[in-house]
Amino acid sequence: MAYVITSRCVGEKWEACIEVCPVNCILEGANMCYINPEICIDCGACQEVCPSDAIFKEEDVPEEERDYIRINREYTK
Amino acid sequence: MAFFRILQNCMRMPGKASVFALNRVSMRDTLLYIFILMLLSSVPDIIDLLVNGRFSNQTYESVLYLQVFLFYPLYIIFIGIIAISLLSAAAYVIKTVMKRKLTYHHLWKLTAFSATVPLLLNAVFKGLGYRNIWITVLLVVLLFFYLIKMIRVFPIISNKK
Ligand code: SF4
Ligand code: SF4
Numbered sequence: 001m002a003y004v005i006t007s008r009c010v011g012e013k014w015e016a017c018i019e020v021c022p023v024n025c026i027l028e029g030a031n032m033c034y035i036n037p038e039i040c041i042d043c044g045a046c047q048e049v050c051p052s053d054a055i056f057k058e059e060d061v062p063e064e065e066r067d068y069i070r071i072n073r074e075y076t077k
Numbered sequence: 078m079a080f081f082r083i084l085q086n087c088m089r090m091p092g093k094a095s096v097f098a099l100n101r102v103s104m105r106d107t108l109l110y111i112f113i114l115m116l117l118s119s120v121p122d123i124i125d126l127l128v129n130g131r132f133s134n135q136t137y138e139s140v141l142y143l144q145v146f147l148f149y150p151l152y153i154i155f156i157g158i159i160a161i162s163l164l165s166a167a168a169y170v171i172k173t174v175m176k177r178k179l180t181y182h183h184l185w186k187l188t189a190f191s192a193t194v195p196l197l198l199n200a201v202f203k204g205l206g207y208r209n210i211w212i213t214v215l216l217v218v219l220l221f222f223y224l225i226k227m228i229r230v231f232p233i234i235s236n237k238k
Binding site for chain 1: 096097098100101102103104177178179180182183231232234
């Protein structure tokens with residue numbers, strides 16, 4: 001179970017999460033950042049620093065944002 | 078209440094699940110937690126101040142209360158913040174040696190949580206009347222023990238950003 005970056009990151013890209021991730025598994029895209037679920041260790045450090053509240057634990061991703069589970073996975077493949 | 082949830086996780090440290098749960102605690106809650114903890118751990122001192130201050134003829138009661146309930150807590154909080162900031166700087170050196178990628182902000186929180194058991198033990202020792210430099214040294218060693226164990230929970234990183 002990994003963490004997922006959702007639509008609230010689009011256009012925001014504060015990158016605080018990239019800075020804090022202890023395993024460097026967050027990639028910067030053109031409009032938002034993405035978490036590689038294969039590398040994420042589930043530590044939660046990124047969630048606490050995100051000023052947009054864009055990061056969720058996979059099981060807590062809101063219904064309307066669940067597509068981002070796939071988007072994060074595919075972007076970081 | 079956030080305080081008890083954090084305390085519960087701190088008591089389970091340095092297990093991976095509790096460290097990761099503590100990572101998600103906001104800075105605001107961390108500060109609040111450490112303030113409450115420091116105030117609790119200074120209860121023996123406050124009692125001491127009240128008892129000894131009350132029976133000293135030189136101290137006016139209003140001044141004593143101001144000292145005990147305002148200045149002393151402010152002093153404790155100030156000292157606590159300085160101490161955690163300095164210990165976090167030491168933790169920063171440790172994580173560099175241990176090749177972990179942890180920011181100062183993150184380490185500050187881990188240091189604050191690592192202080193839980195030492196602070197509570199400190200209160201117990203003070204309450205029992207044991208106060209000496211060796212106890213302080215022992216508690217600092219204990220804090221670093223927790224801190225190192227917590228840092229070890231994170232994997233070694235070679236390709237630093
Ligand atoms: S901190 Fe939040 S808003 Fe900023 S890049 Fe990361 S997920 Fe996006
Ligand atoms: S949960 Fe931890 S490992 Fe996963 S993306 Fe966030 S900071 Fe990185």
